[in-house]
Amino acid sequence: MLDIRLLRDDPEAASRVLARRGHHLDREAFRTLDEERRARRQELDALRHRRNEQAKAIGAARARGEDIRTLLAHAQDEDARAAELEAELRRLDAALETLLLGLPNLPDPEVPDGRDENDNRELRRWGEPGTGEGRRDHVAIGELYRGMDFGRAAAIARSRFVVLSGPLARLQRALVALMLDLHTREHGYTEVYVPHLANAESLTASGQLPKFEADLFRLTEDPPLFLIPTAEVPLVNLVRGETLDGNALPLRYVAHSPCYRSEAGSYGRDVRGMIRQHQFEKVELVQITTPERSAQALEELTAHAEAVLKKLELPYRVMLLCAGDMGFAAARTHDLEVWLPSQKRYREISSCSNCRDFQARRLGLRCRIGTQKTWAHTLNGSGVAVGRALVALLENFQDDEGAVHLPAALVPYMNGERILRPPTGEGA
RNA sequence: GGAGAGAUGGCUGAGUGGUCGAAAGCGCUCCCCUGCUAAGGGAGUAAGGGUGCUUGUACGCCCUUCGAGGGUUCGAAUCCCUCUCUCUCCGCCA
Numbered sequence: 001m002l003d004i005r006l007l008r009d010d011p012e013a014a015s016r017v018l019a020r021r022g023h024h025l026d027r028e029a030f031r032t033l034d035e036e037r038r039a040r041r042q043e044l045d046a047l048r049h050r051r052n053e054q055a056k057a058i059g060a061a062r063a064r065g066e067d068i069r070t071l072l073a074h075a076q077d078e079d080a081r082a083a084e085l086e087a088e089l090r091r092l093d094a095a096l097e098t099l100l101l102g103l104p105n106l107p108d109p110e111v112p113d114g115r116d117e118n119d120n121r122e123l124r125r126w127g128e129p130g131t132g133e134g135r136r137d138h139v140a141i142g143e144l145y146r147g148m149d150f151g152r153a154a155a156i157a158r159s160r161f162v163v164l165s166g167p168l169a170r171l172q173r174a175l176v177a178l179m180l181d182l183h184t185r186e187h188g189y190t191e192v193y194v195p196h197l198a199n200a201e202s203l204t205a206s207g208q209l210p211k212f213e214a215d216l217f218r219l220t221e222d223p224p225l226f227l228i229p230t231a232e233v234p235l236v237n238l239v240r241g242e243t244l245d246g247n248a249l250p251l252r253y254v255a256h257s258p259c260y261r262s263e264a265g266s267y268g269r270d271v272r273g274m275i276r277q278h279q280f281e282k283v284e285l286v287q288i289t290t291p292e293r294s295a296q297a298l299e300e301l302t303a304h305a306e307a308v309l310k311k312l313e314l315p316y317r318v319m320l321l322c323a324g325d326m327g328f329a330a331a332r333t334h335d336l337e338v339w340l341p342s343q344k345r346y347r348e349i350s351s352c353s354n355c356r357d358f359q360a361r362r363l364g365l366r367c368r369i370g371t372q373k374t375w376a377h378t379l380n381g382s383g384v385a386v387g388r389a390l391v392a393l394l395e396n397f398q399d400d401e402g403a404v405h406l407p408a409a410l411v412p413y414m415n416g417e418r419i420l421r422p423p424t425g426e427g428a
Numbered sequence: 429g430g431a432g433a434g435a436u437g438g439c440u441g442a443g444u445g446g447u448c449g450a451a452a453g454c455g456c457u458c459c460c461c462u463g464c465u466a467a468g469g470g471a472g473u474a475a476g477g478g479u480g481c482u483u484g485u486a487c488g489c490c491c492u493u494c495g496a497g498g499g500u501u502c503g504a505a506u507c508c509c510u511c512u513c514u515c516u517c518c519g520c521c522a
Contacts, residue, residue: 041478054502058446059446
Protein backbone atom coordinates (compact mmCIF):
# COMPACT_ATOMS: atom_id res chain seq x y z
CA MET A 1 0.00 0.00 0.00
CA LEU A 2 1.26 3.45 -0.89
CA ASP A 3 1.38 6.36 1.52
CA ILE A 4 -1.87 8.24 0.91
CA ARG A 5 -0.04 11.52 1.42
CA LEU A 6 2.00 10.78 -1.69
CA LEU A 7 -1.19 10.76 -3.74
CA ARG A 8 -2.59 13.77 -1.93
CA ASP A 9 0.47 16.02 -2.03
CA ASP A 10 1.82 15.28 -5.49
CA PRO A 11 -0.69 13.28 -7.51
CA GLU A 12 1.04 14.12 -10.80
CA ALA A 13 4.33 12.60 -9.67
CA ALA A 14 2.63 9.52 -8.22
CA SER A 15 0.63 9.06 -11.38
CA ARG A 16 3.75 9.41 -13.54
CA VAL A 17 5.66 6.76 -11.56
CA LEU A 18 2.69 4.37 -11.56
CA ALA A 19 2.42 4.82 -15.32
CA ARG A 20 5.94 3.39 -15.64
CA ARG A 21 4.53 0.05 -14.60
CA GLY A 22 1.46 0.38 -16.73
CA HIS A 23 -0.95 1.44 -14.02
CA HIS A 24 -3.33 4.27 -14.74
CA LEU A 25 -4.20 6.34 -11.68
CA ASP A 26 -7.55 8.14 -11.84
CA ARG A 27 -6.40 11.29 -10.04
CA GLU A 28 -9.78 13.01 -10.19
CA ALA A 29 -11.60 10.00 -8.69
CA PHE A 30 -9.04 9.81 -5.93
CA ARG A 31 -9.20 13.52 -5.12
CA THR A 32 -13.01 13.57 -5.00
CA LEU A 33 -13.14 10.49 -2.82
CA ASP A 34 -10.44 11.68 -0.45
CA GLU A 35 -11.97 15.15 0.00
CA GLU A 36 -15.47 13.80 0.43
CA ARG A 37 -14.26 11.36 3.03
CA ARG A 38 -12.47 14.00 5.04
CA ALA A 39 -15.47 16.35 4.93
CA ARG A 40 -17.80 13.61 6.22
CA ARG A 41 -15.26 12.63 8.84
CA GLN A 42 -15.13 16.18 10.21
CA GLU A 43 -18.90 16.43 10.23
CA LEU A 44 -19.26 13.16 12.12
CA ASP A 45 -16.51 14.03 14.60
CA ALA A 46 -18.23 17.33 15.43
CA LEU A 47 -21.57 15.56 15.86
CA ARG A 48 -20.06 12.95 18.16
CA HIS A 49 -18.35 15.67 20.15
CA ARG A 50 -21.72 17.36 20.77
CA ARG A 51 -23.24 14.03 21.73
CA ASN A 52 -20.43 13.28 24.19
CA GLU A 53 -20.84 16.69 25.80
CA GLN A 54 -24.59 16.15 26.18
CA ALA A 55 -24.12 12.74 27.72
CA LYS A 56 -21.69 14.20 30.24
CA ALA A 57 -24.10 17.03 31.07
CA ILE A 58 -26.88 14.51 31.68
CA GLY A 59 -24.68 12.49 33.98
CA ALA A 60 -23.66 15.59 35.94
CA ALA A 61 -27.23 16.88 36.17
CA ARG A 62 -28.50 13.56 37.43
CA ALA A 63 -25.73 13.41 40.03
CA ARG A 64 -26.93 16.80 41.30
CA GLY A 65 -30.46 15.41 41.45
CA GLU A 66 -31.82 17.76 38.78
CA ASP A 67 -34.63 17.02 36.35
CA ILE A 68 -33.07 15.57 33.19
CA ARG A 69 -36.14 14.92 31.04
CA THR A 70 -35.65 17.86 28.65
CA LEU A 71 -31.97 17.04 28.27
CA LEU A 72 -32.81 13.42 27.40
CA ALA A 73 -35.29 14.44 24.74
CA HIS A 74 -32.78 16.73 23.10
CA ALA A 75 -30.02 14.14 23.14
CA GLN A 76 -32.11 11.63 21.20
CA ASP A 77 -32.57 13.98 18.25
CA GLU A 78 -29.19 13.75 16.58
CA ASP A 79 -28.92 9.97 16.52
CA ALA A 80 -30.47 9.56 13.10
CA ARG A 81 -28.09 12.01 11.49
CA ALA A 82 -25.11 10.29 13.11
CA ALA A 83 -26.20 6.88 11.82
CA GLU A 84 -26.54 8.30 8.31
CA LEU A 85 -23.09 9.84 8.44
CA GLU A 86 -21.56 6.65 9.79
CA ALA A 87 -22.98 4.59 6.93
CA GLU A 88 -21.79 7.17 4.40
CA LEU A 89 -18.33 7.24 5.93
CA ARG A 90 -18.08 3.46 5.94
CA ARG A 91 -18.87 3.44 2.25
CA LEU A 92 -16.24 6.13 1.50
CA ASP A 93 -13.59 4.45 3.64
CA ALA A 94 -14.18 1.14 1.89
CA ALA A 95 -14.00 2.76 -1.54
CA LEU A 96 -10.74 4.51 -0.70
CA GLU A 97 -9.31 1.35 0.82
CA THR A 98 -10.20 -0.60 -2.33
CA LEU A 99 -8.52 2.03 -4.46
CA LEU A 100 -5.36 2.06 -2.34
CA LEU A 101 -5.14 -1.74 -2.07
CA GLY A 102 -5.29 -1.94 -5.86
CA LEU A 103 -2.27 0.32 -6.45
CA PRO A 104 1.05 -1.45 -7.06
CA ASN A 105 4.30 -0.37 -5.42
CA LEU A 106 6.33 2.43 -6.96
CA PRO A 107 9.37 1.23 -8.88
CA ASP A 108 12.77 2.34 -7.63
CA PRO A 109 14.31 5.13 -9.78
CA GLU A 110 17.05 2.73 -10.94
CA VAL A 111 14.50 0.30 -12.34
CA PRO A 112 14.63 0.50 -16.16
CA ASP A 113 11.57 1.44 -18.18
CA GLY A 114 9.91 -1.34 -20.09
CA ARG A 115 6.81 -3.41 -20.58
CA ASP A 116 7.87 -7.04 -20.23
CA GLU A 117 10.79 -9.42 -19.82
CA ASN A 118 12.39 -8.25 -23.06
CA ASP A 119 13.18 -4.92 -21.37
CA ASN A 120 14.91 -6.41 -18.32
CA ARG A 121 18.56 -5.50 -17.85
CA GLU A 122 21.23 -8.16 -17.34
CA LEU A 123 23.41 -7.40 -14.31
CA ARG A 124 25.86 -10.33 -14.43
CA ARG A 125 26.43 -13.94 -15.49
CA TRP A 126 28.01 -16.91 -13.81
CA GLY A 127 29.09 -20.23 -15.28
CA GLU A 128 29.43 -21.55 -18.80
CA PRO A 129 26.15 -22.41 -20.53
CA GLY A 130 26.47 -25.74 -22.33
CA THR A 131 25.25 -26.30 -25.85
CA GLY A 132 21.93 -28.03 -26.08
CA GLU A 133 23.19 -30.44 -28.74
CA GLY A 134 21.96 -33.98 -28.32
CA ARG A 135 20.54 -33.27 -24.89
CA ARG A 136 17.32 -34.76 -23.66
CA ASP A 137 14.94 -32.36 -22.00
CA HIS A 138 13.90 -33.14 -18.42
CA VAL A 139 10.68 -34.81 -19.54
CA ALA A 140 12.68 -37.30 -21.61
CA ILE A 141 15.05 -37.91 -18.70
CA GLY A 142 12.05 -38.42 -16.46
CA GLU A 143 10.71 -41.07 -18.83
CA LEU A 144 14.10 -42.75 -18.99
CA TYR A 145 14.14 -43.01 -15.21
CA ARG A 146 10.44 -43.88 -15.06
CA GLY A 147 10.33 -41.33 -12.26
CA MET A 148 8.31 -38.44 -13.61
CA ASP A 149 4.68 -39.16 -14.39
CA PHE A 150 2.45 -36.40 -15.68
CA GLY A 151 -0.30 -38.72 -16.90
CA ARG A 152 -0.97 -40.31 -13.55
CA ALA A 153 -0.74 -36.95 -11.81
CA ALA A 154 -3.41 -35.65 -14.17
CA ALA A 155 -5.56 -38.69 -13.34
CA ILE A 156 -5.14 -38.07 -9.63
CA ALA A 157 -5.74 -34.32 -9.83
CA ARG A 158 -5.65 -32.58 -13.22
CA SER A 159 -3.08 -31.31 -15.68
CA ARG A 160 -0.06 -29.32 -14.48
CA PHE A 161 0.74 -31.73 -11.67
CA VAL A 162 3.50 -34.32 -11.50
CA VAL A 163 4.29 -37.52 -9.66
CA LEU A 164 7.99 -37.95 -8.93
CA SER A 165 9.28 -41.31 -7.80
CA GLY A 166 12.50 -43.13 -6.96
CA PRO A 167 15.75 -41.17 -7.42
CA LEU A 168 13.97 -38.11 -8.80
CA ALA A 169 11.77 -37.80 -5.72
CA ARG A 170 14.87 -38.35 -3.65
CA LEU A 171 16.74 -35.69 -5.59
CA GLN A 172 14.02 -33.15 -4.93
CA ARG A 173 14.21 -33.87 -1.19
CA ALA A 174 18.02 -33.59 -1.31
CA LEU A 175 17.75 -30.18 -2.96
CA VAL A 176 15.41 -28.92 -0.24
CA ALA A 177 17.79 -30.13 2.48
CA LEU A 178 20.84 -28.60 0.80
CA MET A 179 19.17 -25.21 0.41
CA LEU A 180 17.86 -25.10 3.98
CA ASP A 181 21.26 -26.08 5.36
CA LEU A 182 23.06 -23.47 3.26
CA HIS A 183 20.78 -20.62 4.30
CA THR A 184 20.65 -21.54 7.98
CA ARG A 185 24.33 -22.40 8.41
CA GLU A 186 26.04 -19.89 6.14
CA HIS A 187 23.57 -17.03 5.60
CA GLY A 188 22.10 -16.58 9.08
CA TYR A 189 18.47 -17.48 8.39
CA THR A 190 16.16 -19.06 10.94
CA GLU A 191 14.38 -22.13 9.60
CA VAL A 192 10.61 -21.87 9.96
CA TYR A 193 7.80 -24.34 9.36
CA VAL A 194 4.60 -22.60 8.37
CA PRO A 195 0.91 -23.24 7.63
CA HIS A 196 0.25 -23.97 3.96
CA LEU A 197 -3.15 -22.32 4.14
CA ALA A 198 -3.61 -18.61 4.61
CA ASN A 199 -6.63 -16.43 5.31
CA ALA A 200 -7.71 -13.30 3.45
CA GLU A 201 -6.11 -10.98 5.95
CA SER A 202 -2.67 -12.53 5.48
CA LEU A 203 -2.97 -12.57 1.70
CA THR A 204 -4.11 -8.94 1.65
CA ALA A 205 -1.14 -7.93 3.78
CA SER A 206 1.36 -9.66 1.50
CA GLY A 207 -0.31 -8.27 -1.63
CA GLN A 208 -2.06 -11.20 -3.35
CA LEU A 209 -5.52 -9.97 -2.39
CA PRO A 210 -7.75 -8.32 -3.31
CA LYS A 211 -6.39 -8.01 -6.84
CA PHE A 212 -5.04 -11.46 -7.65
CA GLU A 213 -7.55 -13.85 -6.17
CA ALA A 214 -7.84 -15.60 -9.53
CA ASP A 215 -4.24 -16.81 -9.18
CA LEU A 216 -5.02 -18.61 -5.92
CA PHE A 217 -6.69 -21.89 -5.02
CA ARG A 218 -9.53 -21.16 -2.62
CA LEU A 219 -10.36 -24.01 -0.25
CA THR A 220 -13.16 -22.73 1.97
CA GLU A 221 -15.68 -19.96 2.35
CA ASP A 222 -16.49 -18.38 5.68
CA PRO A 223 -13.81 -17.84 6.61
CA PRO A 224 -12.05 -18.02 3.26
CA LEU A 225 -8.83 -20.02 3.31
CA PHE A 226 -6.43 -20.31 0.40
CA LEU A 227 -3.50 -22.55 -0.43
CA ILE A 228 -0.36 -20.43 -0.23
CA PRO A 229 1.19 -19.45 -3.59
CA THR A 230 4.53 -18.99 -1.79
CA ALA A 231 5.89 -19.28 1.74
CA GLU A 232 6.46 -15.53 1.57
CA VAL A 233 2.82 -15.17 2.67
CA PRO A 234 3.12 -16.95 6.04
CA LEU A 235 6.66 -15.67 6.59
CA VAL A 236 5.93 -11.96 6.32
CA ASN A 237 2.70 -12.42 8.28
CA LEU A 238 4.78 -13.83 11.12
CA VAL A 239 5.35 -10.24 12.23
CA ARG A 240 2.03 -8.71 11.22
CA GLY A 241 0.99 -5.84 13.48
CA GLU A 242 4.26 -5.70 15.37
CA THR A 243 6.60 -2.86 16.23
CA LEU A 244 10.08 -4.34 16.20
CA ASP A 245 13.19 -3.01 17.89
CA GLY A 246 15.42 -1.66 15.12
CA ASN A 247 18.47 -3.07 16.90
CA ALA A 248 17.03 -6.59 16.61
CA LEU A 249 16.81 -6.29 12.82
CA PRO A 250 17.27 -7.74 10.33
CA LEU A 251 15.09 -10.78 10.87
CA ARG A 252 15.95 -13.53 8.42
CA TYR A 253 13.51 -16.38 7.85
CA VAL A 254 13.77 -19.36 5.54
CA ALA A 255 11.01 -21.87 4.92
CA HIS A 256 10.47 -24.78 2.61
CA SER A 257 6.92 -25.22 1.43
CA PRO A 258 4.85 -26.40 -1.47
CA CYS A 259 3.42 -23.53 -3.52
CA TYR A 260 0.01 -23.65 -5.16
CA ARG A 261 -0.88 -21.46 -8.11
CA SER A 262 -3.92 -21.62 -10.32
CA GLU A 263 -1.87 -20.34 -13.29
CA ALA A 264 -5.00 -18.69 -14.60
CA GLY A 265 -4.19 -16.99 -17.86
CA SER A 266 -1.11 -19.08 -18.61
CA TYR A 267 -2.91 -21.49 -20.94
CA GLY A 268 -0.58 -22.78 -23.61
CA ARG A 269 2.56 -21.55 -21.85
CA ASP A 270 5.07 -24.15 -20.69
CA VAL A 271 2.47 -26.88 -20.98
CA ARG A 272 5.19 -29.51 -21.27
CA GLY A 273 7.11 -30.66 -18.23
CA MET A 274 7.70 -29.35 -14.75
CA ILE A 275 8.41 -25.71 -15.52
CA ARG A 276 4.92 -24.42 -14.77
CA GLN A 277 2.91 -26.49 -12.30
CA HIS A 278 -0.06 -25.93 -10.01
CA GLN A 279 2.04 -27.32 -7.16
CA PHE A 280 5.78 -26.99 -6.72
CA GLU A 281 8.32 -26.97 -3.91
CA LYS A 282 10.20 -23.83 -3.04
CA VAL A 283 12.64 -22.64 -0.42
CA GLU A 284 11.78 -19.03 0.39
CA LEU A 285 13.87 -16.33 2.01
CA VAL A 286 12.35 -13.35 3.83
CA GLN A 287 14.11 -10.46 5.51
CA ILE A 288 12.62 -7.76 7.72
CA THR A 289 14.92 -4.78 8.02
CA THR A 290 15.14 -1.01 8.45
CA PRO A 291 14.60 1.54 5.64
CA GLU A 292 18.26 2.53 5.46
CA ARG A 293 19.48 -1.05 5.22
CA SER A 294 17.00 -2.54 2.77
CA ALA A 295 18.86 -1.68 -0.43
CA GLN A 296 21.96 -3.45 0.84
CA ALA A 297 19.78 -6.31 2.11
CA LEU A 298 18.48 -6.93 -1.42
CA GLU A 299 22.06 -7.31 -2.68
CA GLU A 300 22.77 -9.78 0.12
CA LEU A 301 19.57 -11.72 -0.36
CA THR A 302 20.25 -12.00 -4.09
CA ALA A 303 23.74 -13.29 -3.30
CA HIS A 304 22.21 -15.87 -0.93
CA ALA A 305 20.02 -17.18 -3.73
CA GLU A 306 22.96 -17.12 -6.14
CA ALA A 307 24.99 -19.17 -3.66
CA VAL A 308 22.54 -22.05 -4.17
CA LEU A 309 23.10 -22.07 -7.92
CA LYS A 310 26.86 -21.83 -7.44
CA LYS A 311 26.79 -24.83 -5.07
CA LEU A 312 24.79 -26.68 -7.68
CA GLU A 313 27.25 -25.52 -10.37
CA LEU A 314 24.38 -24.32 -12.54
CA PRO A 315 25.09 -21.52 -15.05
CA TYR A 316 22.85 -18.50 -14.46
CA ARG A 317 22.44 -14.80 -15.02
CA VAL A 318 21.01 -12.05 -12.82
CA MET A 319 18.41 -9.70 -14.28
CA LEU A 320 17.19 -6.34 -13.03
CA LEU A 321 13.50 -6.38 -13.86
CA CYS A 322 12.02 -3.47 -15.77
CA ALA A 323 9.09 -1.52 -14.33
CA GLY A 324 6.50 -3.41 -16.37
CA ASP A 325 7.72 -6.89 -15.41
CA MET A 326 7.84 -6.48 -11.65
CA GLY A 327 5.49 -8.04 -9.16
CA PHE A 328 2.75 -6.01 -7.50
CA ALA A 329 4.48 -5.38 -4.16
CA ALA A 330 8.05 -4.94 -5.39
CA ALA A 331 10.00 -1.69 -5.70
CA ARG A 332 13.02 -3.46 -7.19
CA THR A 333 13.44 -7.07 -8.27
CA HIS A 334 16.41 -9.22 -9.24
CA ASP A 335 15.53 -12.38 -11.10
CA LEU A 336 17.94 -15.31 -11.23
CA GLU A 337 17.67 -17.21 -14.49
CA VAL A 338 19.20 -20.67 -14.84
CA TRP A 339 20.48 -22.09 -18.12
CA LEU A 340 18.25 -24.77 -19.64
CA PRO A 341 20.09 -26.54 -22.51
CA SER A 342 16.93 -28.06 -23.96
CA GLN A 343 15.38 -24.63 -24.39
CA LYS A 344 18.73 -23.00 -25.21
CA ARG A 345 17.86 -20.14 -22.93
CA TYR A 346 17.83 -18.86 -19.39
CA ARG A 347 14.66 -19.44 -17.32
CA GLU A 348 13.59 -17.81 -14.08
CA ILE A 349 14.49 -19.88 -11.01
CA SER A 350 14.42 -17.17 -8.34
CA SER A 351 12.92 -13.74 -7.89
CA CYS A 352 14.34 -11.48 -5.18
CA SER A 353 12.46 -8.31 -4.31
CA ASN A 354 12.72 -5.33 -2.05
CA CYS A 355 9.17 -4.29 -1.20
CA ARG A 356 10.43 -1.37 0.89
CA ASP A 357 7.52 -0.20 3.11
CA PHE A 358 4.73 -1.36 0.75
CA GLN A 359 4.02 -4.67 2.50
CA ALA A 360 4.88 -3.25 5.92
CA ARG A 361 2.04 -0.76 5.59
CA ARG A 362 -0.41 -3.53 4.75
CA LEU A 363 1.02 -5.65 7.55
CA GLY A 364 1.05 -2.85 10.13
CA LEU A 365 4.72 -3.68 10.62
CA ARG A 366 6.81 -0.94 12.21
CA CYS A 367 10.26 -0.65 13.64
CA ARG A 368 11.54 1.55 16.40
CA ILE A 369 14.85 3.35 15.84
CA GLY A 370 15.74 5.39 18.91
CA THR A 371 12.57 7.31 19.71
CA GLN A 372 11.39 7.25 16.09
CA LYS A 373 8.86 4.78 14.75
CA THR A 374 8.77 4.06 11.04
CA TRP A 375 7.51 1.37 8.71
CA ALA A 376 9.89 -1.56 8.46
CA HIS A 377 11.10 -2.78 5.07
CA THR A 378 10.42 -6.30 3.82
CA LEU A 379 12.30 -8.36 1.26
CA ASN A 380 11.68 -11.77 -0.17
CA GLY A 381 13.30 -14.11 -2.60
CA SER A 382 13.27 -17.70 -3.72
CA GLY A 383 16.28 -19.54 -2.54
CA VAL A 384 15.48 -21.25 -4.95
CA ALA A 385 12.54 -22.86 -6.77
CA VAL A 386 13.14 -26.55 -6.13
CA GLY A 387 11.24 -28.02 -9.07
CA ARG A 388 13.07 -25.84 -11.56
CA ALA A 389 16.41 -26.62 -9.88
CA LEU A 390 15.64 -30.31 -10.40
CA VAL A 391 14.88 -29.65 -14.05
CA ALA A 392 18.12 -27.69 -14.44
CA LEU A 393 20.20 -30.48 -12.87
CA LEU A 394 18.71 -33.15 -15.12
CA GLU A 395 19.20 -31.06 -18.23
CA ASN A 396 22.67 -29.66 -17.51
CA PHE A 397 24.43 -32.69 -16.03
CA GLN A 398 23.30 -35.63 -18.16
CA ASP A 399 25.64 -37.63 -20.35
CA ASP A 400 24.91 -39.55 -23.56
CA GLU A 401 23.59 -42.56 -21.64
CA GLY A 402 21.22 -40.39 -19.66
CA ALA A 403 23.24 -40.71 -16.45
CA VAL A 404 23.10 -37.57 -14.31
CA HIS A 405 26.41 -36.46 -12.78
CA LEU A 406 25.57 -34.72 -9.52
CA PRO A 407 27.41 -31.61 -8.32
CA ALA A 408 29.72 -32.38 -5.39
CA ALA A 409 27.66 -30.35 -2.91
CA LEU A 410 24.66 -32.56 -3.49
CA VAL A 411 26.43 -35.90 -3.06
CA PRO A 412 26.20 -36.02 0.77
CA TYR A 413 22.48 -35.41 0.47
CA MET A 414 22.18 -38.35 -1.96
CA ASN A 415 23.73 -40.85 0.38
CA GLY A 416 27.11 -40.54 -1.32
CA GLU A 417 25.85 -41.29 -4.82
CA ARG A 418 27.69 -39.25 -7.45
CA ILE A 419 25.88 -40.44 -10.55
CA LEU A 420 22.24 -41.29 -11.11
CA ARG A 421 21.77 -44.00 -13.73
CA PRO A 422 18.56 -44.88 -15.49
CA PRO A 423 17.12 -48.29 -14.57
CA THR A 424 17.99 -51.08 -17.03
CA GLY A 425 15.23 -53.67 -16.50
CA GLU A 426 11.73 -53.59 -17.91
CA GLY A 427 8.82 -52.44 -15.78
CA ALA A 428 6.34 -49.76 -15.07
C1' G B 429 -16.87 -33.65 19.32
C1' G B 430 -18.68 -32.46 24.88
C1' A B 431 -18.20 -29.26 29.48
C1' G B 432 -16.15 -25.00 31.74
C1' A B 433 -12.99 -20.44 32.15
C1' G B 434 -11.00 -16.38 29.78
C1' A B 435 -9.41 -12.16 25.94
C1' U B 436 -8.01 -4.86 29.04
C1' G B 437 -1.88 -0.54 27.34
C1' G B 438 5.28 -3.00 25.81
C1' C B 439 4.23 -6.89 30.04
C1' U B 440 1.50 -8.48 34.69
C1' G B 441 -3.16 -7.15 36.29
C1' A B 442 -7.57 -4.02 38.63
C1' G B 443 -12.00 -2.19 36.90
C1' U B 444 -19.95 -4.81 36.79
C1' G B 445 -23.57 1.81 33.48
C1' G B 446 -21.30 8.42 33.69
C1' U B 447 -16.16 12.06 36.78
C1' C B 448 -12.38 5.50 32.95
C1' G B 449 -8.01 5.86 27.65
C1' A B 450 -8.41 3.07 32.00
C1' A B 451 -5.80 1.74 39.29
C1' A B 452 -1.34 -0.61 40.80
C1' G B 453 3.19 -2.98 39.68
C1' C B 454 7.04 -4.13 36.06
C1' G B 455 9.58 -2.25 31.85
C1' C B 456 11.14 2.11 29.12
C1' U B 457 12.55 7.69 28.61
C1' C B 458 14.19 12.19 30.94
C1' C B 459 15.67 14.87 35.40
C1' C B 460 17.62 15.05 40.60
C1' C B 461 20.65 12.80 44.40
C1' U B 462 24.65 9.52 45.64
C1' G B 463 32.68 9.82 44.44
C1' C B 464 32.17 3.92 41.16
C1' U B 465 28.39 -0.11 41.69
C1' A B 466 23.78 -1.01 43.98
C1' A B 467 19.85 1.72 45.86
C1' G B 468 16.63 6.23 46.27
C1' G B 469 13.39 10.69 44.73
C1' G B 470 10.54 13.27 40.76
C1' A B 471 8.19 13.67 35.93
C1' G B 472 6.69 11.32 31.58
C1' U B 473 5.29 6.86 28.80
C1' A B 474 -0.92 3.15 23.84
C1' A B 475 -2.36 3.34 18.78
C1' G B 476 -4.96 5.16 14.50
C1' G B 477 -7.44 9.21 12.22
C1' G B 478 -9.19 14.39 11.54
C1' U B 479 -8.09 19.50 12.24
C1' G B 480 -5.66 24.25 13.75
C1' C B 481 -1.55 27.29 14.14
C1' U B 482 2.91 31.06 16.99
C1' U B 483 4.51 24.25 11.57
C1' G B 484 6.56 22.28 17.63
C1' U B 485 13.00 18.44 15.58
C1' A B 486 8.02 14.36 22.60
C1' C B 487 2.40 21.44 20.00
C1' G B 488 -3.09 22.29 20.86
C1' C B 489 -8.10 20.63 20.06
C1' C B 490 -11.48 16.77 18.44
C1' C B 491 -13.01 11.64 17.02
C1' U B 492 -12.23 6.35 17.36
C1' U B 493 -10.17 2.00 19.67
C1' C B 494 -10.46 -2.33 26.36
C1' G B 495 -10.38 -9.80 20.91
C1' A B 496 -14.07 -8.87 16.23
C1' G B 497 -19.00 -7.59 14.70
C1' G B 498 -23.99 -6.27 16.00
C1' G B 499 -27.67 -4.60 19.85
C1' U B 500 -29.75 -1.94 24.45
C1' U B 501 -28.95 3.21 26.47
C1' C B 502 -28.75 10.28 26.55
C1' G B 503 -24.12 7.57 27.91
C1' A B 504 -20.93 0.77 27.49
C1' A B 505 -14.30 -1.94 29.18
C1' U B 506 -18.85 -2.79 32.23
C1' C B 507 -25.53 -5.24 30.12
C1' C B 508 -27.48 -8.60 25.74
C1' C B 509 -26.55 -11.51 20.99
C1' U B 510 -23.19 -13.69 17.25
C1' C B 511 -18.29 -14.94 15.89
C1' U B 512 -12.91 -15.73 16.49
C1' C B 513 -8.95 -17.09 19.46
C1' U B 514 -6.59 -18.95 24.15
C1' C B 515 -6.57 -22.11 28.53
C1' U B 516 -8.47 -26.45 31.66
C1' C B 517 -11.01 -31.24 31.86
C1' C B 518 -13.31 -35.43 29.05
C1' G B 519 -13.55 -38.12 24.33
C1' C B 520 -10.97 -39.17 19.77
C1' C B 521 -6.50 -39.15 17.10
C1' A B 522 -0.98 -38.85 13.63
